[in-house]
Amino acid sequence: MSAEDYKRKLSEYFFHSCAGMSLALAKQTGLLDVFYAADHPLTISEIAERNNSKDRYIEELLGSLVSAGVVEISDDSTQFHVPEVHKTYLRKYGILCSYTISFAERFNTVKECFKKDGAYDIDMLSSLNLKNIEFKVLDIMDLPTSFSEKYDWCFVQDVVNSLPIPEKGLSEMYRCLKPGHVLCLIEGALPGNMAQHVNDLHACLYYTASTFVCLPSSFQQADSAALGAMCQADDIRMALYKSGFKIIIETASERDKFSALFVCQK
Numbered sequence: 001m002s003a004e005d006y007k008r009k010l011s012e013y014f015f016h017s018c019a020g021m022s023l024a025l026a027k028q029t030g031l032l033d034v035f036y037a038a039d040h041p042l043t044i045s046e047i048a049e050r051n052n053s054k055d056r057y058i059e060e061l062l063g064s065l066v067s068a069g070v071v072e073i074s075d076d077s078t079q080f081h082v083p084e085v086h087k088t089y090l091r092k093y094g095i096l097c098s099y100t101i102s103f104a105e106r107f108n109t110v111k112e113c114f115k116k117d118g119a120y121d122i123d124m125l126s127s128l129n130l131k132n133i134e135f136k137v138l139d140i141m142d143l144p145t146s147f148s149e150k151y152d153w154c155f156v157q158d159v160v161n162s163l164p165i166p167e168k169g170l171s172e173m174y175r176c177l178k179p180g181h182v183l184c185l186i187e188g189a190l191p192g193n194m195a196q197h198v199n200d201l202h203a204c205l206y207y208t209a210s211t212f213v214c215l216p217s218s219f220q221q222a223d224s225a226a227l228g229a230m231c232q233a234d235d236i237r238m239a240l241y242k243s244g245f246k247i248i249i250e251t252a253s254e255r256d257k258f259s260a261l262f263v264c265q266k
């Protein structure tokens with residue numbers, strides 16, 4: 001790659017991350033909802049009114065979204081809208097950009113984990129702060145004894161690679177399933193190695209998520225497995241084998257080249 005191309009690429013990452021931050025803010029402040037619901041262009045005051053926001057902040061954020069080409073503006077700079085055909089994608093990427101904000105929220109804590117004498121893991125559960133869902137917080141590596149042979153089906157997605165001892169979590173699920181019943185596991189199942197991911201931003205997303213989420217969960221001490229989101233299918237197969245499961249179906253995801261579904265029987 002020429003130095004000029006390299007410079008262009010880095011500057012794009014910088015500029016795109018700014019646009020992504022604005023998109024996430026627009027999603028989380030409800031600004032995008034105003035655009036989804038609107039069937040005609042709106043002024044700044046109308047948008048601010050519908051969103052119960054301050055005009056000045058809306059104006060500034062719209063500046064970012066307009067200049068990034070996310071929102072369209074009238075020639076006299078007074079009205080804003082998102083064409084109907086763009087709304088489906090705006091919904092999808094508004095949510096995805098919000099996801100990267102969760103990386104930013106743990107930025108300083110992850111920075112500390114890098115240090116040799118820093119912590120290995122982050123207390124993920126308390127940082128989730130979920131309010132609109134009821135769930136039981138249990139350690140998958142130490143499930144209640146009352147769960148033994150109780151369940152018809154287990155399903156986990158991208159959890160096993162986040163465990164310090166993957167086979168320990170799998171063994172616990174094995175114990176909780178009724179004999180002959182099934183665990184469905186969606187996990188990273190990497191085709192190739194790092195050198196094969198050069199210039200692959202899909203891979204970059206996974207490595208980033210892994211740095212901010214999976215390692216700070218799984219890397220609890222120096223000898224933790226810490227497989228990470230970009231783990232090899234062989235690592236998962238081995239952990240399944242060690243915990244007693246038989247893989248009855250293994251299929252690569254059509255949508256996500258870095259994921260595979262393992263259907264496993266007790």
Ligand SMILES: C[S@@+](CC[C@H](N)C(=O)[O-])C[C@H]1O[C@@H](n2cnc3c(N)ncnc32)[C@H](O)[C@@H]1O
Pocket residue numbers: 124125138139140141156157158159162163213214217
């Ligand atoms: C990469 S995230 C995947 C989350 C979600 N399943 C998904 O696909 O978006 C890994 C998840 O594993 C959970 N996890 C890590 N260690 C765990 C443990 N010991 N017991 C239960 N869950 C755990 C984390 O809380 C986190 O939600």
